[in-house]
Amino acid sequence: MLRAFAVQRDPGPLVTPPQLRECPGCGLFQIVPAMAANMRSDCGRCGTELRATRADPTGHCLALTFASLVLFSVLWLSMLMKVSTAGIVHETSLLSGPAELVRHGLWPLAIAVAFTTALAPLAKFAGTLYVLIGLRMRTLPPNLRGVFLISRRMGTWAMLEVLLLGVFVAYTKLGDLVTIQLGPAVYALGILTVVVVWAELSLDPQAVWEEIERRGQTHAPMPAAAPLEYRPGAASCEDCKLVCVPAEHDGRCPRCGAHVHERxxxxxxxxxxxxxxxxxxxxxxxxxxxxxxxxxxxxxxxxxxxxxxxxxxxxxxxxxxxxxxxxxxxxxxxxxxxxxxxxxxxLTGTAEQAGVxxxxxxxxxxxxxxxxxxxxxxxxxxxxxxxxxxxxxxxxxxxxxxxxxxxxxxxxxxxxxxxxxxxxxxxxxARNPHRKSLPSAASRSDARAAAVNSG
Known part of the structure; x- marks a missing residue:
């Protein structure tokens, strides 16, 4: 078992303990070392990021997410653009786009646009606020893990930065056809895109999962100390990154409750x-x-x-x-x-032939x-x-x-x-030997010790 590389940006006290992680890129089980704030740990084999810590893993994101929700309200409730030609003036908001698609019978396209620009971002912002505020309360609100699970998954479908580019392209193309005046929604969208990226960079999702675990709101009882040795049948949860043996918990992650599969x-x-x-x-x-x-x-x-x-x-x-x-x-x-x-x-063959x-x-x-x-x-x-x-x-x-x-x-x-x-x-x-035949406990310990000593 290898020890992952940790890149330190600013010195400081350690804020995370050593943790066993499976790389989502190559499947290698390795120890992520204890890390201070503002550090990043990468896979020692493929370079995929395993963990990035923050000096304030939730506080900055809480403030920025609240600002995002305010800007998001301005975006959808105010005028987007005012266009005019031949003495006719037409004002539109973002709601006008899906409505026009429905009028032309393209309702599946209207649903896709509304979901990626309205429903998914709203679920992400509201869910993140619910969890981050809830973790600061003395009595936890219900189902923090389920709400955080959904809000993180919605990030894939929240496409506000792509919408901003679409507004820019539409504005440029309309220059030869009509006279255009930008509304408050366009400026709100530009600021919102920056704030959303900033909020995502300031959040440490694993720190949130660890705090949910510490406060006892997990899917199943958790062990007192996280194991640092690979166990047969172990797999990584794709959502909260916890390494567990899903067979021991009915195929689910004991921390977040998501289904866990070896692949x-x-x-x-x-x-x-x-x-x-x-x-x-x-x-x-x-x-x-x-x-x-x-x-x-x-x-x-x-x-x-x-x-x-x-x-x-x-x-x-x-x-x-x-x-x-x-x-x-x-x-x-x-x-x-x-x-x-x-x-x-x-591909088959030797690791050198197939793994170049x-x-x-x-x-x-x-x-x-x-x-x-x-x-x-x-x-x-x-x-x-x-x-x-x-x-x-x-x-x-x-x-x-x-x-x-x-x-x-x-x-x-x-x-x-x-x-x-x-x-x-x-x-x-053939780069993941535990997928073929599980080595003995002695050989696993020897491999880990050799890798640690060589680092």
């Missing part, structure tokens, strides 16, 4: 099925029109590539590059990346998992354009069926990345 269930088959679905949907997403601009009674439907060509013709080269990258290259990159990683799980590029493939997985959300910028832009530009025969923008197929591609590829387990690549390269 994600049926990972390869689910990922492959979702990738195939994404490839099939990618075709109509690029063939069918995503929007139609009707000006003075005439207009032609525009596909994704058609929109890029129009931006190039208007000499908006940076914007054309941005739309091409987010709407064409990113989905394609995700599909190709996932296919290559699925192929990597079937494992570290790079693990990094590729986390890039693929992070970058996919940015493809939603095209969906948010089309939602805003459809709501903003409704001036009868003067000029009107209508969303098309291609946008629905493209949104499905984005969502399917996000699910595919979530379903894939990068540890399977290291298993295939």
């Amino acid at each position: 994600k269930p049926d990972s390869l088959n689910r990922t492959l099925a979702l990738v195939i679905a994404g490839v099939i949907l990618y075709i109509p997403a690029n063939v069918y029109p995503v929007l139609t601009v009707i000006q003075l009674g005439s207009g032609e439907p525009s596909t994704i590539m058609g929109g890029v060509e129009e931006l190039v013709a208007s000499k908006m080269y940076p914007l054309a590059l941005l739309v091409f990258f987010a709407s064409v290259l990113v989905p394609l990159f995700k599909l190709i990346g996932l296919v290559s990683m699925i192929g990597a799980t079937s 590029l494992l570290r790079q493939r693990t990094r590729l997985y986390f890039i693929v998992a992070w970058i996919g959300r940015w493809s939603m910028v095209d969906i948010f832009m089309e939602s805003l354009l459809g709501a903003l530009v409704q001036f009868g025969r003067a000029v009107t923008i209508e969303p098309g069926m291609g946008a629905l197929a493209f949104c499905a591609v984005v969502i399917v590829t996000i699910f595919a990345a979530e379903a894939f387990d990068p540890r399977l690549m290291w298993d295939a390269a």
Whole structure:
């Protein structure tokens, strides 16, 4: 068993004890050393971050999350933009986008936009506030672990920073069609995006789980001291990172109550099925029109590539590059990346032959998992354009069926990345010996001692 690397930013007293962790990237069990505030511990084999401590792991995040909730209210309740042309003035808010999609019969697209820009961020902010405030109370409110579990999972689907980029693209594209005046919601969105990122960087989620454990609000009774030795059948909880033996707790994590599996269930088959679905949907997403601009009674439907060509013709080269990258290259990159990683799980041979590029493939997985959300910028832009530009025969923008197929591609590829387990690549390269035959207690102790002494 190896000892993880700890990178110290500022010296200070130790705030965490040594902990046994399984790397989510390569599946190696290792000891995360005792750490002071503002330190980061990385996997000694693949470099994946295992723990990052903060000087104030909850206080700063509490204040910033409260500010986020206030800004979020301004965002959804105030004017987004005021557009005018031919003497007609039209004011819109963020609610206008999903409403316009419903009016055109694209209600699944309206649900996706509303969920990623309203429901998921609200659940994340409200849940985080509930937990952080609750932990400061003498008597704990009920179900802190369940609320924190949901709020952390909602982070994957809260896409306010992508919405900000969509507003910027819509504002730039509308410059030649109408006169635009920005409303308070745009400024609130810009500040909110910064505050949300700041709040996420200031939070130590594992410190929250440890405080919930210390206050006794866990799914099952916890041992007095966390074990520092690997036990047969041990696995890491994907949500709170606790290493446990799920068979001892009906397959659940004793701390947060989430289902625990040694590897994600049926990972390869689910990922492959979702990738195939994404490839099939990618075709109509690029063939069918995503929007139609009707000006003075005439207009032609525009596909994704058609929109890029129009931006190039208007000499908006940076914007054309941005739309091409987010709407064409990113989905394609995700599909190709996932296919290559699925192929990597079937590699056999020696560790040297099969494991040469494992570290790079693990990094590729986390890039693929992070970058996919940015493809939603095209969906948010089309939602805003459809709501903003409704001036009868003067000029009107209508969303098309291609946008629905493209949104499905984005969502399917996000699910595919979530379903894939990068540890399977290291298993295939025979880098995780506990997956084959469990070594004896003596050999486990010897391996740990040698690794610690060499560090």
